[in-house]
Amino acid sequence: MTHVLAIDQGTSGTKAIVVDDAGRVVSIAEIELRPEYFPGGGVEQDPEALWNSVVDAGRHALAQAGVPIAAVALANQGETVLAWDRGTGRPLTPAIVWQDRRAESICAALSPSADEVARRTGLVLDPYFSAPKMAWIRANLTGDGVVTTTDTWLIHRLCGAFVTDTSTASRSLLLDLDSTTWSEVLLDLFGLAGERLPQLVASDQIVGETDVFGPTGVPVAGLIVDQQAALLAESCLDPGAAKCTFGTGAFLLAQLGANAARSGAGLTTSVAWKLRGQTSYCADGQVYTAASAVRWAIDLGLVPAADQLDAVAASAGDSSDGVLCVPALAGLAAPWWDAHAAASFTGMTLSSGRGHLVRALLEGIAAQVACLADLVAQDLGQPLTRLRVDGGLTRSTVLMQAQADLARIPVEVYPSAHATPLGAAACARLALEPTLGPSEVVGTWTPQHTYEPLWSDDRAADHLARWRRAAAAVLVGDETQS
Secondary structure (H helix, E strand, O other), X not given: OOEEEEEEEOOOEEEEEEEEOOOOEEEEEEEEOOOEEEOOOEEEEOHHHHHHHHHHHXXXXXXXXXXXXXXXXXXXXXXXXXXXXXXXXXXXXXXXXOOOOOOHHHHHHOHHHHHXXXXXXXXXXXXXXXXXXXXXXXXXXXXXXXXEEHHHHHHHHHHOOOEEEHHHHOOOOOEEOOOOEEOXXXXXXXXXXXXXXXXXXXXXXXXXXXXXXXXXXXEEEEEEEHHHHHHHHOOOOOOOOEEEEEOOOEEEEEEEEOOOOOOOOOOEEEEEEEEOOEEEEEEEEEEOXXXXXXXXXXXXXXXXXXXXXXXXXXXXXXXXXXXXEEOOEOEEOOOOOEOOOOOEEEOOOOOOOHHHHHHHHHHHHHHHHHHHHHHHHHHHOOOOOOEEEEOHHHHOHHHHHHHHHHHOOOEEEOOOOOHHHHHHXXXXXXXXXXXXXXXXXXXXXXXXXXXXXXXXHHHHHHHHHHHHHHHHHOOOOHHHHO
């Protein structure tokens, strides 16, 4: 029996699992992290806290499992960046989190090049992605060391390699999507010419060996960005298969296969993964605040804890009683791409209680995901037939039923709470066993629960029309951004 230690280093915490070659989770360790939020859209993490969480979670998971491991795999946040000293591994700046909006002025100055950026990268010129934050670090914090995404730094500390995988690189605004190579044109555009960028590797590639977790000479393999890892774990291998992860944000990805088609609907196109020498692509849309919006509600006292969401939310019969929420607490992503959009509650009266507000918040998350599902269907030229889901918020029956009602398709809950590290573990298994293919390492699965739409088509259409009007009302527009 071959075991892999798979680590999911995320925004809200780090999770480590030990998984066997049948995909069974042997042990789990989790360490919570809380980013710091600053006025002006700043979001930062302490890099040493990230590193310590990786080491501690990994060691705890191994101690619980009590079995030898054949590899260490890492899934990462994607667009979170920092500057660091390549000689010592010492961080030179905080980690600037993907939610950080302080590079808006950099993007605004480059707006005449937005179409070229989209053509080359498949992405939108937005502070969400890595390059604007890298340029912001260089302009405001330090010109020393190297500036990379967090995965490169963590891997360097684990085994000394200076690498990133192509799925993570495709979220940077610096990768030519068609050739999957770094673009000198884009580096020049963002003022990053001359920067030392990591070597690009496949997700099924062994990049080094580590002794951080005790045993010496353990291969490091299975590098992949978090959302794509979940796409793989949920067996979204055929074009049109789609999943949504409900974590700090909500992220809907649809498999495109070998076709790097650019979106005509305001979504982005990224590398899903490079496995067995073949590059697969995906269309994706983002909701910046999902679990982070729930945490905001908890901090305000609207909900005692995340596991109390359904208990507090108004009953299905009452619904939200006309209250609508646009959960734009960190701006709006696809298809609006408005960094200045702010959250709103509308439709409140003296009879509105916290249950209505909580249900409206959950329905607001579901409405934004439903809009993304519609856009994916436009790009694919056919409607989605089902949506696979994973992440902590899938435990909310209210949210999942609202998702099915508003998207008008069955919602299938992945039976494990660990889709992201399981996807990374699958990549590591491919690195260890060259004769296997992706479908063999992820297999098939039965949903833990399937939510069927209960609302009528008219009710769903009316709710989404009202929600879209509420979303349009919070948009600030280009005149403010410029």
